Amino acid sequence: MTEDSPALEIPPPREDRPPMKANLLNAMQKANTSLTPLFPYMHPGAIVPTGALFIGQPGKDYGQFYHHNTVDEVIIAFVAEGGNLRTGQLYNGGRVHGVNSFMKDQTKAGSFVLFSVTQRQADPGEVQTEAISLLCEACRKPLFKAEFDATPGPEARELEHPFPSINAPPERLAQFNADPAQRECPECGHDNPPFPLHQWGWTDYAEQSKVMARAKQLLLAAGEG
Ligand SMILES: [Zn+2]
Structure with a gap:
């Protein structure tokens, strides 16, 4: 290090964005969705750690989808019993990755996986x-794709900007589920089953996000009255 090359420094956090911590086990004990952000910060450049929990039981079927993301996601298998990743294993699935239960046998009682999935939001202007x-x-031919904008707003927080990865898909997948024409494969004619949305909890998250954003508006209005 010389006077001409100053040390790289990470500035201290803003006063209105204090550092936060969470216990993944406590968070996922009461999460309403299989993937849930642990902290409210969603702004450009923010590190967004989430928890992911899948539980095996007889008859369980999470189905499978592909997730396309223009930012990287890093997965840590915090604890797994019968999982495809072992406890402590680190995994980067790439910008397009398959998502399913991550269990060897999702119908086996006692199986579960508890992951953290962390992404870094796009920088300002991206x-x-x-x-x-x-x-x-x-036949494994592409059947359905729902693209959505996930660009973080300048001061985005989860309450006003629910996590797009789980907030955006339910509506589009519900349309897919309700429309047999969309589920019929144009290649081979196979009648694909509805996507098992109810296993993922995303609909609850989207609904509770709407209600809590409205609750905040009402609370602010009551304070002004
Ligand atoms: Zn097909």
């Missing part, structure tokens, strides 16, 4: 895009 896609279960 576009962040995500998509969810499905393949035909019979």
Whole structure:
């Protein structure tokens, strides 16, 4: 280090963005969705750690989809019993990665995986895009793709900006589920089953996000009255 090359320094956090910590076990004990952000910070450049929990039981079927993301995601298998990743294993799935239960046998009682999935939001001025896609279960040809803008707003926080990865898909997948024409494979004619949305909890997250954002507005209005 010389006077001409100053040390790289990370500035201290802003006063209105204090450092936060969470216990992943406590967080996922009561999360309403299989993937949930642990902290409210969603702004450009923010590190966004989430928790992910899948639980095996007889008859369970999480299905499978592909997640497309223009930012990287780093997965740590915190604890797994019967998982495809072992406890402590680190994994980067790439910008397009398959998502399923991550269990060897999702119908086996006692199996579970508890992951953290961490992404770094796009920097200011950059576009962040995500998509969810499905393949035909019979011939593996692309069947469905829902793309959505996930560009973080300048001061985005989770309450006003629910995590797009879980907030955007339910509506589009519900349309897919309700429309047999969309589920019929144009290649092989296979009648694909509806995506098992109810296993993922995303609909609850989207609904509770709407209600809590409205609750904040009402609370602020009451304070002004
Ligand atoms: Zn097909």
